[in-house]
Amino acid sequence: MPDDVLEYLGELSSRHSVWMEYGLQSAKDRTLELINRRHTVQAFADAVQRTRSRGIPVCAHVILGLPGETIEDMRDTARFVARMDIQAVKIHLLYVVRGTILEEWLRDGRYSCLSRGEYTAAVGEFLSLLPPHVIIQRLTGDPHPNELVAPLWALEKQKNIQDIRLYMESRNIRQGQAFGR
Numbered sequence: 463m464p465d466d467v468l469e470y471l472g473e474l475s476s477r478h479s480v481w482m483e484y485g486l487q488s489a490k491d492r493t494l495e496l497i498n499r500r501h502t503v504q505a506f507a508d509a510v511q512r513t514r515s516r517g518i519p520v521c522a523h524v525i526l527g528l529p530g531e532t533i534e535d536m537r538d539t540a541r542f543v544a545r546m547d548i549q550a551v552k553i554h555l556l557y558v559v560r561g562t563i564l565e566e567w568l569r570d571g572r573y574s575c576l577s578r579g580e581y582t583a584a585v586g587e588f589l590s591l592l593p594p595h596v597i598i599q600r601l602t603g604d605p606h607p608n609e610l611v612a613p614l615w616a617l618e619k620q621k622n623i624q625d626i627r628l629y630m631e632s633r634n635i636r637q638g639q640a641f642g643r
Contacts, residue, residue: 463509472516482513483552485523489542490535493528507546514547521550521599526584527576528556529567536584540591544641552600553588555581555622558611565611575613578622582629587640589630594638601626 463482474480486506488494494501510520522543526536543551558564558575567573576584585601592598602622610616630636 463512465512468512468516468518471513471518475516475518481519481521481550483521483523484509484513486539486543487523487525488528488531488535489539490531493531493535496529503542510546510548519549520547521552521597522546522548523552523554524588525554525556526581526588529564529573533580533584533587537587537591540588544592544596548596550597550599551592553585553598554600554603555613555616557603557605557613557616559605559609560611561609568612578613578615578625581622582625585626586630586633586635589637590635590640591643592637593641594636596637598637 463484471480471482484506485499486503487497487499489503491502494503506522510522513520524539524543528535555576556564558568558573564573568575581602589598602616602619604619605616607617615622
């Protein structure tokens with residue numbers, strides 16, 4: 463993010479509500495390279511620091527279920543986000559869209575999607591590691607039905623949100639309860 467753009471946005475934020483959204487996706491550079499993000503974890507951290515130094519709130523986007531990532535990798539991303547001066551998070555499920563390299567990987571057996579249960583557990587764990595003051599703006603994405611290849615359950619947004627809530631309630635998980643661990 464160029465400093466001159468941040469300066470301009472900082473000036474605007476004195477008169478209007480301005481938020482910056484940055485797509486971290488993962489706190490693992492190897493994953494970012496694999497999915498061709500063209501940025502590093504350090505570049506994300508630098509952008510957040512320079513944005514926050516101008517008083518602009520930041521929302522971080524993360525994707526759970528990225529190729530090659532384990533639940534521990536997803537926890538590491540939550541811990542990384544928790545250490546940043548972030549005001550909000552949008553959590554996305556990695557879903558496969560028609561005509562992408564990921565569709566080829568799925569077809570060739572080089573990638574498999576998280577099950578709904580795995581995603582539900584990953585979100586619950588992720589939220590438990592975030593500070594309680596961080597705003598959760600999204601718990602899952604909205605795939606276009608005509609473009610979605612897998613997992614088809616990603617289209618059931620309300621059920622997915624309900625399952626996350628039930629998972630957390632049944633295990634007495636709260637946002638922030640594992641913050642700092």
